[in-house]
Amino acid sequence: MRRGNLDDLSVFLVVAQEGSFTKAAAKLGVSQSALSYTIKELEARLKLRLLTRTTRSVSPTAAGERLLRNVSPRIEEIEGELAALSDLREKPSGTIRITATEYATDAVLLPKLAKLLRENSDIKVEIVSDYGLTDIVAQRFDAGVRDGEQVAKDMIAVRIGPDARMAVVGAPSYFKNQPVPKKPQDLVEHNCINLRLPTHGGLYAWEFGKGSRALKVRVEGQLFFSTTTQMFHAALAGLGLAYLPEGLVQPHINKGRLKRVLDDWCPPYPGYHLYYPSRRQPSAAFALLVEALRHRP
Secondary structure, eight states: OOHHHHHHHHHHHHHHHHTOHHHHHHHHTSOHHHHHHHHHHHHHHHTSOOEEEOSSOEEEOHHHHHHHHHHHHHHHHHHHHHHHHHHHHTSOOEEEEEEEOHHHIIIIIHHHHHHHHHHOTTEEEEEEEOOSOOOTTTTTOSEEEEEGGGSOTTEEEEEOSOOBOEEEEEOHHHHTSSOOOSSGGGGGGSOBEEEBOSSTTOBOOEEEEETTEEEEEOOOOSEEESSHHHHHHHHHTTSOBEEEEHHHHHHHHHTTSSEEEOGGGOOOBOOEEEEEETTOOOOHHHHHHHHHHOOOO
């Protein structure tokens, strides 16, 4: 049967179910004359009258009743299968590229993405570890993850983690021969483990605050790394003091492997945010990712 016949049968079913050309035309969004023409053409092809028309109503003939009874479920089944195919076509898919630090990836992204990826096999996520303030537009990233304070004003920012804190830590072996710093300025006398930022190749200045006071300290030391993971292992080995995310070091502080100092100089700050250009038209896959990562206290 030609596709046109299926369309005409669908039209017949609506007219028969509504019992009115006027109501059926309104439901289908076509004119009554077009509807009447379609039914007449169908009846001519089948060589059977399907509807009895009066000035007040429309009712199916015996042939129309049989068609309505037997064809209607099949048409609904066909329409259901077509809808299922549409769902497959519109299934969220594609690759989403994100730039984030190693710690943000391990602590926030991976735990929250696990369920999303299990339930959406056509979604792929590429995460590039980066400690610089990457231009996500120029580098063709879909989004970035940074502390709330670092997100540019022209970006949409979605909080994906709670408030966070940094911590200055060292191994017990380091403090055997070194005094405990009492204030940030004392760090200049210590062997500190530095983080070199890819942006301009500069060293990250350790940030502190207490009350209304805020200061940055540029520390000195023998070791320089490009990731916090390397700094963390060096601190565990007793090679100096490190300035690291509290969540990364707290389990080791609890077990006595690391000692925390200057705790009162490390206030909380806005935690991790996912950010992306405000002019970006989000895909279905990206919208799902944003909702999966969104922080819900």
